[in-house]
Amino acid sequence: MAQQKKMVEEITSMEEDFAKWYTDIVKKAELIEYTSVKGCMVIRPYGYAIWENIQRILDGMFKDTGHENVNMPMFIPESLLQKEKDHVEGFAPEVAWVTHGGSEKLEERLCVRPTSETLFCEHYANIVHSYRDLPKLYNQWVSVVRWEKTTRPFLRSREFLWQEGHTIHATAEEAIEETERMLNVYADFCEKYLAIPVVKGKKTESDKFAGAVSTYAIEALMHDGKALQAGTSHYFGDGFAKAFGIQYQSRENKLEYPHQTSWGMTTRMIGAIIMTHGDNNGLVLPPAVAPIQAVIIPVAQHKAGVLEKARELQERLKASHIRVKLDDSDNSPGWKYSEYEMKGVPVRIEIGPRDIENNQCVLVSRHNREKTVVSLDELEHAVGEKLKEVHDALYKSALENRERRTYACTSLEEITKTLEEKGDGFVKAMWCGDEACEDKVKEVTGVGSRCIPLEQEHLADTCVCCGKPAKYMVYWGKAY
Amino acid sequence: MAQQKKMVEEITSMEEDFAKWYTDIVKKAELIEYTSVKGCMVIRPYGYAIWENIQRILDGMFKDTGHENVNMPMFIPESLLQKEKDHVEGFAPEVAWVTHGGSEKLEERLCVRPTSETLFCEHYANIVHSYRDLPKLYNQWVSVVRWEKTTRPFLRSREFLWQEGHTIHATAEEAIEETERMLNVYADFCEKYLAIPVVKGKKTESDKFAGAVSTYAIEALMHDGKALQAGTSHYFGDGFAKAFGIQYQSRENKLEYPHQTSWGMTTRMIGAIIMTHGDNNGLVLPPAVAPIQAVIIPVAQHKAGVLEKARELQERLKASHIRVKLDDSDNSPGWKYSEYEMKGVPVRIEIGPRDIENNQCVLVSRHNREKTVVSLDELEHAVGEKLKEVHDALYKSALENRERRTYACTSLEEITKTLEEKGDGFVKAMWCGDEACEDKVKEVTGVGSRCIPLEQEHLADTCVCCGKPAKYMVYWGKAY
Numbered sequence: 001m002a003q004q005k006k007m008v009e010e011i012t013s014m015e016e017d018f019a020k021w022y023t024d025i026v027k028k029a030e031l032i033e034y035t036s037v038k039g040c041m042v043i044r045p046y047g048y049a050i051w052e053n054i055q056r057i058l059d060g061m062f063k064d065t066g067h068e069n070v071n072m073p074m075f076i077p078e079s080l081l082q083k084e085k086d087h088v089e090g091f092a093p094e095v096a097w098v099t100h101g102g103s104e105k106l107e108e109r110l111c112v113r114p115t116s117e118t119l120f121c122e123h124y125a126n127i128v129h130s131y132r133d134l135p136k137l138y139n140q141w142v143s144v145v146r147w148e149k150t151t152r153p154f155l156r157s158r159e160f161l162w163q164e165g166h167t168i169h170a171t172a173e174e175a176i177e178e179t180e181r182m183l184n185v186y187a188d189f190c191e192k193y194l195a196i197p198v199v200k201g202k203k204t205e206s207d208k209f210a211g212a213v214s215t216y217a218i219e220a221l222m223h224d225g226k227a228l229q230a231g232t233s234h235y236f237g238d239g240f241a242k243a244f245g246i247q248y249q250s251r252e253n254k255l256e257y258p259h260q261t262s263w264g265m266t267t268r269m270i271g272a273i274i275m276t277h278g279d280n281n282g283l284v285l286p287p288a289v290a291p292i293q294a295v296i297i298p299v300a301q302h303k304a305g306v307l308e309k310a311r312e313l314q315e316r317l318k319a320s321h322i323r324v325k326l327d328d329s330d331n332s333p334g335w336k337y338s339e340y341e342m343k344g345v346p347v348r349i350e351i352g353p354r355d356i357e358n359n360q361c362v363l364v365s366r367h368n369r370e371k372t373v374v375s376l377d378e379l380e381h382a383v384g385e386k387l388k389e390v391h392d393a394l395y396k397s398a399l400e401n402r403e404r405r406t407y408a409c410t411s412l413e414e415i416t417k418t419l420e421e422k423g424d425g426f427v428k429a430m431w432c433g434d435e436a437c438e439d440k441v442k443e444v445t446g447v448g449s450r451c452i453p454l455e456q457e458h459l460a461d462t463c464v465c466c467g468k469p470a471k472y473m474v475y476w477g478k479a480y
Numbered sequence: 481m482a483q484q485k486k487m488v489e490e491i492t493s494m495e496e497d498f499a500k501w502y503t504d505i506v507k508k509a510e511l512i513e514y515t516s517v518k519g520c521m522v523i524r525p526y527g528y529a530i531w532e533n534i535q536r537i538l539d540g541m542f543k544d545t546g547h548e549n550v551n552m553p554m555f556i557p558e559s560l561l562q563k564e565k566d567h568v569e570g571f572a573p574e575v576a577w578v579t580h581g582g583s584e585k586l587e588e589r590l591c592v593r594p595t596s597e598t599l600f601c602e603h604y605a606n607i608v609h610s611y612r613d614l615p616k617l618y619n620q621w622v623s624v625v626r627w628e629k630t631t632r633p634f635l636r637s638r639e640f641l642w643q644e645g646h647t648i649h650a651t652a653e654e655a656i657e658e659t660e661r662m663l664n665v666y667a668d669f670c671e672k673y674l675a676i677p678v679v680k681g682k683k684t685e686s687d688k689f690a691g692a693v694s695t696y697a698i699e700a701l702m703h704d705g706k707a708l709q710a711g712t713s714h715y716f717g718d719g720f721a722k723a724f725g726i727q728y729q730s731r732e733n734k735l736e737y738p739h740q741t742s743w744g745m746t747t748r749m750i751g752a753i754i755m756t757h758g759d760n761n762g763l764v765l766p767p768a769v770a771p772i773q774a775v776i777i778p779v780a781q782h783k784a785g786v787l788e789k790a791r792e793l794q795e796r797l798k799a800s801h802i803r804v805k806l807d808d809s810d811n812s813p814g815w816k817y818s819e820y821e822m823k824g825v826p827v828r829i830e831i832g833p834r835d836i837e838n839n840q841c842v843l844v845s846r847h848n849r850e851k852t853v854v855s856l857d858e859l860e861h862a863v864g865e866k867l868k869e870v871h872d873a874l875y876k877s878a879l880e881n882r883e884r885r886t887y888a889c890t891s892l893e894e895i896t897k898t899l900e901e902k903g904d905g906f907v908k909a910m911w912c913g914d915e916a917c918e919d920k921v922k923e924v925t926g927v928g929s930r931c932i933p934l935e936q937e938h939l940a941d942t943c944v945c946c947g948k949p950a951k952y953m954v955y956w957g958k959a960y
Contacts, residue, residue, distance in 0.1 A: 034606075035552075035602060037590065040554075042550060042552055045549065048548075048551055069525065069529070069532065070522060071623075073517040073521070073639055074554075075517050075520060077516055092582075096590075097581075099577060100576070101575075101576050102572075102627045122516060126513055138525070159555070
């Protein structure tokens, strides 16, 4: 128990210092390790296994919606990056430049891709000629680089892993439909697999992706009341097609510009999981992406029959496709309890001599430490049900946190006062659509526009800032 | 049929121009597309789907042998690359250098990883302290960059996709065992899944990986008699550990240096598949990695019931986990036959009105166009068996090609004469172990040492070059 106590003491509590609590978990749960490459990190096996589960599920959802994976070069020649004006303005200030190959200076600088629209456009120009070539529904799983000044593991790093979907369509309608479809895929993924409730919405003009006609996003609220953008989906219209000279012969034999989209989700989702479900004992993982869904801890494992029974349970659960681990190391059960709580394993299974006598074991949920005694005859079913229960409970609790921290306000004063009294959260308030008001809300209250939610509410007739007629209800917040 | 003829005409025959035949297939089977990024390529959906199958199978083999996936940064600071002398000498001349982040010049140049030993070593130094921390059995799936002067799709490109395994062990014995284990995993993978027979061997001193004590490789022989290195496995001893200051406390409480390995396989395997199995009608894919294992082509599909029946077959094969595609497009059956021959789909299923009447369909193997009429009642079984047959036939034919083109020689004159008469291939000849002789064999005969095979044969007592006592039998050849 001395060891157990020691481990728990090692994490800063989130009430004391949320940022420190976060980095403590990231390190102690062995998700990452720092490197001498500034702003970049090692994703360790336990962290990467979460990402592999995210990849597997999302990739399945992309394939079910007709997408195919491809792989583009990691470099973009400077002249190619410059072809679309808004795009280069948005990204050039934050790219890494390759200037030499071996000992030779390159004739043209190459940037390490910050995103790959320009490469996809060049490719489309080569392969799209007729309406028969459309649509192309592509995705790639790669890493990208953005030269950020301040970085934090998973949330903002100079290199991060992501998927970037890129599609091209004959008509604007089809492309808009795709943009919305992928926003919904992201929202479904967050809610059904990560147990993270999200708000679907549109970004304001000032917050759009560089080169997009419109950017949609899903926004989640973290434990500390700050917002996290969890995925984005962009509609490009035919702007990129015009800049890159992509044209196709229509059914009516006319030369037309196609319409494009792109959408992405990143390793930042691991940060979102930590800050949505974690607690002062460590990580809490949603069962769908947990590398270990259930850990078996034998009690009094030196006694005859205990390890054998534990191994039997392990085999049974494996056979029912539950990701299970048996910890038969020499560490004490108490130490193991802390260890797997730190690692956020959703369900712990305790089995000792008395349990075996009674043909039972004890299931303990990670998030609330609730204990359930179950008959060994019903083990597979009981663990399966418990995992579903845990998912539902995590989702419910995250939703409650968000609702408790979402404040409808009708004046700047009310926003300031509410945030002071209740702490950070989402502020719902009306907006006239004027960028000057958007800036002023941020300046005065500290919260920026997160999105114009697809589900609009009518809170007032006028803009929270200028008093002119309101166009939209906006979610405002401080963001990661 | 006009269209069918056109497609076949479009590929250069391999007898006419092997290099052109290769690039024709790569393009016409839609595996890749060129880009404006010199020496880099787009891997298109059909090519990437082959890689996904390779990844899935290999990743399973790695996990079955206890390995875990991680992710390292893509950049290596110059000072880190320089820590191991041989390693930096080998790689520095061919790396891409990042010198600027945004508009600022970096204090220290970063290279884009050509391989990640140095990053793994830095990480080990952080996390390995005690014998209890060993071994670490890691792997990552990433892309790497080597600034090659001349490039060819899949075979040699400036950026390529690969997996790199990196492991660290308490003892030399364990590390050597791991090096050999992974060589065997690669050989098994090539033979059982890609139907490519390989020679397992050790590289000579001059051909070792930069920084390795010894390098093992598997070598395959292509249609044209040239060798292709298909995978390598390196034993590092404690050289990297000493250079990076990695030490651990042993069970006996002594400070020891651990021993390391690394091993890799790349997208070049797609090139190996093309040049081992392809023919003058296009690609021929081994069933285990074919994106489409069976394509259903309806004959007279406008006739009542044909498409319905074709869809029923598709559903049945899908349910038996066969990767099946139904092509119900407006193209003629003849055009479709050529199309899927070009794409190397192992089995074609023809179904027309008369077949339906007789409760049968026709299976056609891609590699030999052999037709088998099968009862629809036995469809799943018949297709499954046919796929196994195809694998075995591809392997057998590749092995026959290699055996036909492997020549045992006992003098330099015999080597030259044999290669002139019979064409390129593997030359088996004895060697004294002296680098001067190795160089001279290449200079005089044009073939370099490929490997010292693990299965040695005694062809003569003396070196093929100098006449001094022979130490090894070596495979020599021209290589990709």
